[in-house]
Amino acid sequence: MTLHANDIKIGDSYEEEICDNLSRTQIVMYAGASGDYNPLHSDEIFTKEVAGYPSVFAHGMLSMGMTGRMLTNFVGDGRLKYYGVRFTAQVFPGATLRAKATITDIRDENGEKIADLEVSTTNQEGIEVIKGKASARLDQ
Amino acid sequence: MAIGKFPIEKSHVMMFARSIGDSNKIYYDSEYAKQTECGEIIAPPTFVQSSAQFDPDYFLRPKIGEEWFGSAKGPTGITKKDSSGSGSGAGGGLHAEQHYVFHKTLKVGAVLTAEVKPGKTWEKEGRKGGKLKFSETVTEYRDQDGELVVTATGVGVRTERPATSN
Numbered sequence: 671m672t673l674h675a676n677d678i679k680i681g682d683s684y685e686e687e688i689c690d691n692l693s694r695t696q697i698v699m700y701a702g703a704s705g706d707y708n709p710l711h712s713d714e715i716f717t718k719e720v721a722g723y724p725s726v727f728a729h730g731m732l733s734m735g736m737t738g739r740m741l742t743n744f745v746g747d748g749r750l751k752y753y754g755v756r757f758t759a760q761v762f763p764g765a766t767l768r769a770k771a772t773i774t775d776i777r778d779e780n781g782e783k784i785a786d787l788e789v790s791t792t793n794q795e796g797i798e799v800i801k802g803k804a805s806a807r808l809d810q
Numbered sequence: 811m812a813i814g815k816f817p818i819e820k821s822h823v824m825m826f827a828r829s830i831g832d833s834n835k836i837y838y839d840s841e842y843a844k845q846t847e848c849g850e851i852i853a854p855p856t857f858v859q860s861s862a863q864f865d866p867d868y869f870l871r872p873k874i875g876e877e878w879f880g881s882a883k884g885p886t887g888i889t890k891k892d893s894s895g896s897g898s899g900a901g902g903g904l905h906a907e908q909h910y911v912f913h914k915t916l917k918v919g920a921v922l923t924a925e926v927k928p929g930k931t932w933e934k935e936g937r938k939g940g941k942l943k944f945s946e947t948v949t950e951y952r953d954q955d956g957e958l959v960v961t962a963t964g965v966g967v968r969t970e971r972p973a974t975s976n
Binding site: 672688689696699703704706709715729731734735741742743747748750751753756 | 908909
């Protein structure tokens with residue numbers, strides 16, 4: 671699926687639930703694939719007793735990766751030109767997250783049609799965990 | 811830090827896609843991918859983060875014969891007290907921001923190199939007191955033809971006490 675410049679307008683948005691009751695195992699899968707084995711993400715004993723957090727928590731990059739899935743489902747595969755985020759709150763096991771992208775601009779750049787998007791992911795309490803932006807190439 | 815060889819491999823991409831809960835066939839099914847404009851299995855947008863697997867010195871991976879700061883017999887495997895150790899103790903580093911500029915679509919079969927350049931550093935007072943120290947690193951990923959594929963900018967923050975979201 672790709673987006674055609676004629677089919678969208680500024681203000682259009684798309685959203686998805688990107689995880690439901692996030693499991694510690696999913697976090698371990700991300701550690702294994704990404705190679706980031708920081709015990710803060712998988713080692714409850716270390717994280718509570720040494721680091722002083724209430725529980726292990728997800729890699730920011732896991733939330734960014736899952737939010738990226740919403741983006742590519744919206745704009746199409748291989749279409750992103752830019753994707754950047756700030757991690758605004760931690761994501762703990764049990765989290766249910768929704769990610770939303772809103773089109774903020776549609777413009778021409780070097781002969782291509784580009785959509786700029788605002789990206790936001792919130793948890794089950796309505797707390798924003800990711801705040802970001804993206805740009806994607808459109809069909810024209 | 812630099813990574814000499816980061817091969818984009820099919821099963822690594824499949825595992826990475828699974829780990830972010832993405833069942834899109836473009837990340838594992840060659841036959842499907844051939845029929846799309848990509849023409850080949852591609853990597854998810856944030857995949858280059860897994861170049862850590864190809865960094866021999868990556869500090870967040872346990873290494874044979876070396877103490878690891880996660881729990882083992884005790885809550886940490888570090889026997890010597892070393893408050894400056896990476897991530898040991900309450901003042902570990904956290905990921906504050908991540909940005910990617912995509913210059914080319916990253917496909918299975920590419921072999922990347924990565925060059926890491928230090929970026930800006932700055933300080934901020936935390937909401938609950940204590941200094942937050944931010945530092946930026948810029949990683950340029952190039953393919954076997956020397957072409958820039960992805961520019962990744964990460965911002966890390968070190969806190970004087972555990973950061974919590976509430």
